[in-house]
Amino acid sequence: MNAVTPESAATSPDRLRLTEIFLSLQGESRSIGWPTVFVRLTGCPLRCQYCDTAYAFHGGQWWDYDGILAEVAGHGVRHVCVTGGEPLAQKRCIGLLQRLCDAGYEVSLETSGAMDIAEVDPRVSRVLDIKTPGSAEVERNLWSNIALLTAHDQVKFVICSREDYDWAKAMVAEHRLVERCEVLFSPSFSQVRPRELADWIVADRLPVRFQLQLHKILWDDEPGR
Numbered sequence: 001m002n003a004v005t006p007e008s009a010a011t012s013p014d015r016l017r018l019t020e021i022f023l024s025l026q027g028e029s030r031s032i033g034w035p036t037v038f039v040r041l042t043g044c045p046l047r048c049q050y051c052d053t054a055y056a057f058h059g060g061q062w063w064d065y066d067g068i069l070a071e072v073a074g075h076g077v078r079h080v081c082v083t084g085g086e087p088l089a090q091k092r093c094i095g096l097l098q099r100l101c102d103a104g105y106e107v108s109l110e111t112s113g114a115m116d117i118a119e120v121d122p123r124v125s126r127v128l129d130i131k132t133p134g135s136a137e138v139e140r141n142l143w144s145n146i147a148l149l150t151a152h153d154q155v156k157f158v159i160c161s162r163e164d165y166d167w168a169k170a171m172v173a174e175h176r177l178v179e180r181c182e183v184l185f186s187p188s189f190s191q192v193r194p195r196e197l198a199d200w201i202v203a204d205r206l207p208v209r210f211q212l213q214l215h216k217i218l219w220d221d222e223p224g225r
């Protein structure tokens with residue numbers, strides 16, 4: 001990877017700390033299955049109990065926008081996903097998203113739901129987590145984000161138990177989420193059997209999309225896949 005040098009990073013006004021940039025298949029959300037370049041920003045203020053990217057909490061390297069754009073272009077695909085950690089924890093993420101959109105990519109953003117999404121470029125498809133009680137971070141949900149969601153966005157619940165499912169179902173109704181955007185329910189990998197969650201959704205005729213994380217099935221969550 002071509003990070004900026006430590007000297008230029010110190011002075012660059014558009015630098016970001018990145019854990020990795022890699023090519024894989026999109027494992028979730030509306031773009032599932034597309035070859036996608038992932039730009040993983042370093043750092044997250046949350047500590048969800050099921051987090052599978054704790055390796056992105058610390059470390060990383062400084063990159064500037066031009067370096068990131070060049071690396072992304074080198075992979076030769078149309079879809080780019082900016083993720084983390086929590087990408088919006090770095091303010092310059094907003095400028096990066098704009099640059100990627102300007103360059104003509106299909107850009108998605110995976111965010112924890114704890115940060116304000118108001119400044120995100122409207123061309124970006126935002127995949128916003130709503131943290132359930134079972135995540136251990138439910139109090140971090142920034143509910144004012146809900147009013148900003150459009151049909152271009154998605155919200156995602158990672159379900160850790162039947163109690164989580166019932167809570168998520170209540171939130172979908174209370175915030176009329178289905179009228180705003182697509183709603184995804186995904187099982188927390190080792191905590192709810194996928195079939196159990198699928199059966200609950202079908203039994204309730206809940207208008208949400210069940211999804212399994214493709215990259216966990218294909219690559220067992222190896223970093224960089």
Ligand code: SF4
Nearest residue numbers: 044046048051085112
């Ligand atoms: S918000 Fe995402 S990256 Fe941060 S702790 Fe939760 S699952 Fe991990």
